[in-house]
Amino acid sequence: MTTNSAFRTKEINDRCGGSPRSKHLEGLAMDIRTMEMTNDEKVEFVRLCASYGALAFGFYNRFIHFDIHSKRNWGSIPRRYVPVLKQFKLSPYIRG
Numbered sequence: 001m002t003t004n005s006a007f008r009t010k011e012i013n014d015r016c017g018g019s020p021r022s023k024h025l026e027g028l029a030m031d032i033r034t035m036e037m038t039n040d041e042k043v044e045f046v047r048l049c050a051s052y053g054a055l056a057f058g059f060y061n062r063f064i065h066f067d068i069h070s071k072r073n074w075g076s077i078p079r080r081y082v083p084v085l086k087q088f089k090l091s092p093y094i095r096g
């Protein structure tokens, strides 16, 4: 498993186009590269993250963002993740 991004300084966050309110700036977020993972492995990864307290997920083509800041959602959520998110009462079912 490869971590694309974890804690970011403001300079690094600006350089990679991160949101000014990115949770990476607080060290509360990670982006994990998913290009080599099967869909089943990605779903299991999200289930494990949620079971250890991840509260928000962002699904991108090449990576999954997760963080422990608060329950939020943004962007589109691939259907395969919905049962796991529902199981842990995470977005889009409960808005923080």
Ligand SMILES: [Zn+2]
Pocket: 005, 024, 029, 030, 031, 065, 066
């Ligand atoms: Zn991220």
